[in-house]
Amino acid sequence: MRSRSYMGKHDARGHSLLIFSFLVCFVAACDRHSSSPSDDAKAAGLSSADFPEISADVFKEMDGGVQLTDDEIKGRNTWILWTAGNQAFWDRLAREGYGLVDLLKTLDSRKRGHRFEEMGLINEPGSQTAIKPDAFGLWLDRRIGLATSDIDEKVYGQSSGVIGFRIYPNPAFDETARKNWNPDRYYKDRSYYDDPKLVRPYRVGITCGLCHVALSPLNPPTDPESPNWKNLASAIGNQYLREGRVFVFDPQPESFFQQMLEAQPPGTSDTSRVANDHINNPGAIRAIFDLDIRLAEAVPETITGGALSFPGGAVRKVPSAPEF
Numbered sequence: 001m002r003s004r005s006y007m008g009k010h011d012a013r014g015h016s017l018l019i020f021s022f023l024v025c026f027v028a029a030c031d032r033h034s035s036s037p038s039d040d041a042k043a044a045g046l047s048s049a050d051f052p053e054i055s056a057d058v059f060k061e062m063d064g065g066v067q068l069t070d071d072e073i074k075g076r077n078t079w080i081l082w083t084a085g086n087q088a089f090w091d092r093l094a095r096e097g098y099g100l101v102d103l104l105k106t107l108d109s110r111k112r113g114h115r116f117e118e119m120g121l122i123n124e125p126g127s128q129t130a131i132k133p134d135a136f137g138l139w140l141d142r143r144i145g146l147a148t149s150d151i152d153e154k155v156y157g158q159s160s161g162v163i164g165f166r167i168y169p170n171p172a173f174d175e176t177a178r179k180n181w182n183p184d185r186y187y188k189d190r191s192y193y194d195d196p197k198l199v200r201p202y203r204v205g206i207t208c209g210l211c212h213v214a215l216s217p218l219n220p221p222t223d224p225e226s227p228n229w230k231n232l233a234s235a236i237g238n239q240y241l242r243e244g245r246v247f248v249f250d251p252q253p254e255s256f257f258q259q260m261l262e263a264q265p266p267g268t269s270d271t272s273r274v275a276n277d278h279i280n281n282p283g284a285i286r287a288i289f290d291l292d293i294r295l296a297e298a299v300p301e302t303i304t305g306g307a308l309s310f311p312g313g314a315v316r317k318v319p320s321a322p323e324f
């Protein structure tokens with residue numbers, strides 16, 4: 001069961017890297033000679049022991065209340081809460097992406113009432129629309145539930161009010177950054193928020209749940225903008241996610257990029273951007289089941305042509321079922 005539905009922390013890191021490289025290469029100019037991005041955890045001398053999995057069954061109402069084993073519980077928690085440190089990457093994109101991606105703006109609480117309709121995002125139960133901006137002048141959802149001590153915020157960040165996004169304090173937000181911080185300009189003034197030197201108070205990380213957690217077809221919410229945990233399923237795949245609208249907060253309607261993103265059907269993600277096939281062919285976010293049976297049929301894939309320009313070598317390793 002575990003291998004069918006839920007994955008551990010180490011697998012999660014691999015997939016985040018995939019998404020990481022897709023966006024680095026897609027949004028910014030791809031420079032394969034640049035050095036690897038810094039790893040906060042390694043730089044701070046931390047090891048995997050500093051990032052313990054959560055054994056409490058914090059999402060037990062999900063998935064029809066199915067009884068899970070201890071490992072499966074840890075896997076589901078990882079799936080929904082663990083960003084693998086990718087907040088460093090998303091922060092860099094916000095700074096260097098010329099206003100293209102800025103997840104703190106995606107999370108603007110004033111959008112909460114129509115997030116599902118507009119972006120296909122799933123509001124996290126136990127949070128509410130902000131009634132006023134926070135201490136930094138940012139409009140972020142208010143957390144009213146799930147502030148359980150089982151979720152260590154140093155490891156998993158804080159709830160953002162949206163499934164799949166976690167918020168962390170930005171370690172680079174020092175005294176100088178604080179003096180320079182102007183929330184009004186951050187929301188309204190392109191010359192301010194486009195500045196690659198602008199340090200935001202928080203960084204936002206993404207978990208696997210962003211694309212894979214869905215409204216439960218067997219127990220859908222009365223209002224899709226306001227589900228309860230029992231209305232959510234963790235591995236069905238979000239068929240409503242509008243990737244372009246989630247990741248590009250300030251689209252230029254006439255741009256090729258924007259047209260391409262809008263052509264992408266809801267519930268899809270163009271994971272083949274990594275291989276740079278230049279085909280606009282986003283794939284459906286799939287339900288995850290019977291993985292072990294399908295992996296038994298898998299063979300390593302040899303990459304050829306321009307895709308070889310990407311870091312990572314020529315053969316993509318597909319794990320066989322027993323390793324998985």
Ligand code: HEC
Pocket residue numbers: 007011012013014015016019206207208209210211212268269270271283284285286287288289291
């Ligand atoms: C940006 C959206 C997105 C995020 C975030 C995401 N995935 Fe996926 N995932 C997809 C899409 C799209 C597919 C289907 C790809 C295909 O079939 O070509 C997929 C497929 C999968 C599959 C194969 C499912 C099957 O049964 O064939 C697994 C396993 C998986 N993802 C694991 C993960 C893990 C682990 C993470 C977090 C580290 C993650 N995903 C995060 C979009 C996402």
